[in-house]
Amino acid sequence: AVLFVMSKWDKLDKTVDVNEENLTTNEGIENIEAIEEGYTNIALFGVDSRSNGSFGKGTHSDTIMIASINNETGDIKLCSVYRDTYLNLSDDTYRKANQAYFNGGPEQAIKMLNMNLDLNITKYVAVDFNALVTVIDLLGGIEIDVQEDEIDHLNNYTVETSAVTGVTTTKLTEAGLQLLDGVQATSYARIRYTTGGDYKRTERQRLVIEKIAEKAKKASITSLTSIVDKVLPSISTNFTPTEVLALAGNIMKYNLADQTGFPFEKTTKNWSTKIGDVVIPITLESNVSELHEFLFEDESYSPSPTVQA
DSSP: HHHHHHHHGGGGGOOOOOOOGGGGOTTTTTTHHHHHHHEEEEEEEEEEEGGOOOOOOTOEEEEEEEEETTTTOEEEEEEEETTTBEEOOSSOEEEEETTTHHHHHHHHHHHHHHHHOOOOOOOEEEOOHHHHHHHHHHHTTTEEEEEEGGGHHHHHHHHHHHHHHHOOOOOSSSOOEEEOOOHHHHHHHHHHHHHHHHHHHHHHHHHHHHHHHHHHHSSSSHHHHHHHHGGGGGGEOOOOHHHHHHHHGGGGGGGGEEEEEOOOEEEEEOOTTOEEEEETTTHHHHHHHHHHHHHHOOTTOOOOOHHHO
């Protein structure tokens, strides 16, 4: 396993350099020792790189997630950060959260998450449409209960998803539980025009990840090695092979325990013609407290002075 991963790692030719010394945490995080010792926190980005295949700045991160692994139990909690959330981009400018990745790639996006949410993230994984389609197809598809109001939007998205990835598919003809291929499942995860808008879209994205995890845990070593071989060119990460192997060694221990979206309490506002509609936490302080309760089971967390300010 070590030799295989090491031999394939050079395929990660799209990795963006991240200076981890710049990824500082806020001063005054009261549970920082417990977080550092008990949890591995990772930033996950789904980028809309289209034809240029870029994972650096100038690329839109339409999906922003935090994956928090409880090192003792193996429980994983996923939290989507709504891309339109109005936050400090880590440089005292305020825009939609996904603007941080566009401005400064994964390094600034991680800094944005750490500053606004009192986190200690240093590692990231970014994927494009190709990665998602490839993984799902090599796992033999995933089962999704498609609703009636999702069919037309899903089918519409398959046209562009197929054009971007070069993978063909078929149209869905009915609602209900069915096996979706890579293009169909990726298109499902892109839907945002039903009731719930972008909030509902992040639920779909987390569901797709959950289904992928379920299939991966049951897959053979042959299937998993094939996935690694074919998907690495569509991934950007600052994990080292050694770090990946350390995580992979516990794969049977991992369990997707819970998932949610941030902010919990929110409103929307059309901030300006330049920025457009944004999601506003009510308030950032109380939402960060709730986030730490969700991720780290800290029921009395008081945010740092940075977040309070």
